[in-house]
Amino acid sequence: MSVRRLAEDQFQPTGFAFNAENAAWADATIRKYPEGRQQSAVIPLLMRAQEQEGWVTKSAIEYVAEKLDMPYIRVLEVATFYTQFQLKPVGTRAHVQVCGTTPCMLRGAEDLIKVCKSKIHPEPFERNAEGTLSWEEVECQGACVNAPMVMIFKDAYEDLTPTQLEHIIDRFQAGKGSDVKPGPQVDRIYSAPAGGLTSLTDSITPIRFNDAEVPGPAAPEAPANAAKPVTDAPETDPKLKTPATDKKAAAANTKVKGDNVELARSDKPSLEDKNRPAGIERPETPDDLKLISGVGPKIEATLHSLGIYKFEQIAKWKKAEREWVDGYLKFSGRIDRDDWVKQAKALAKGGEAEYIKVFGKKPR
Ligand code: FES
Incomplete structure (x- = not known):
């Protein structure tokens, strides 16, 4: 660990005091500790001082020491030990x-x-x-x-x-x-595997971490052609979005809850469903669908298998079509949450430049 010293005098302001809001917060924080243990508030108070001033000044250390009735050297020890405390001015932004x-x-x-x-x-x-x-x-x-x-x-x-x-x-x-x-800053939720799940993929989806869902594995590849490919699942009732056999299996499945993780089976809509978006033949230059937040290599391959190659196709999806694709990818609403249509519209209109204009950041 490098030696951590207070900033030179030329940087040190002449005094420090919490503003009214922070003073009230500090008093409330100190009261959380049992009688005689108020000094335990030293780290939160130093951090609040840093948030107010941008860094921890000598005056702030003295102020905190006085407020907690601590020897100045003890607060100085804390401020110089923990590297989260900045001991000289840092960038204001x-x-x-x-x-x-x-x-x-x-x-x-x-x-x-x-x-x-x-x-x-x-x-x-x-x-x-x-x-x-x-x-x-x-x-x-x-x-x-x-x-x-x-x-x-x-x-x-x-x-x-x-x-x-x-x-x-x-x-x-x-x-x-x-x-x-x-x-x-890539297509993954928290620390879930980049590019989709690599385990627990046996028709178990979605997996929930707190309020976010991790997309399940990409659906099995269907023939890569433009028109409607043949269905890859048994279908007893063409009006049902879910094959009867899948429904039966789903009913037999169990939801596992605990530790913020929920595993649930989901149905997959039929490839023959009228809401399935129309596909096209593979163009000479397909768009890089991975620029859309929420689309990784596996999902892109699945979209290709459905005849989806261009941003302009996704930009035109209506609600029913979005729901069909969402169900097919087992995304549980993520297509709308990530607003694929808005992303695709921007990318179709003006590529990355338009995307940055609309979203204030680069795609993906
Ligand atoms: S090594 Fe960089 S966050 Fe752990």
């Missing part, structure tokens, strides 16, 4: 913390650091000319599955490429950091 621990390093953290050096400052903890951006390398942030990643304030941005990090930094520099959705 973003302080980018790049994880440089092994999994992130193996997955491209060095290239992310190069981006920070070129876009912000060659040295960590130094601010750019406007004082709005700074960066540092940090140890593991606990998102190794989604390596490489960065933290900016309280949010993690994961599965990053250098281009994506450049875009994120640009948004923060423009004061529009809130436009960028934190979390994985």
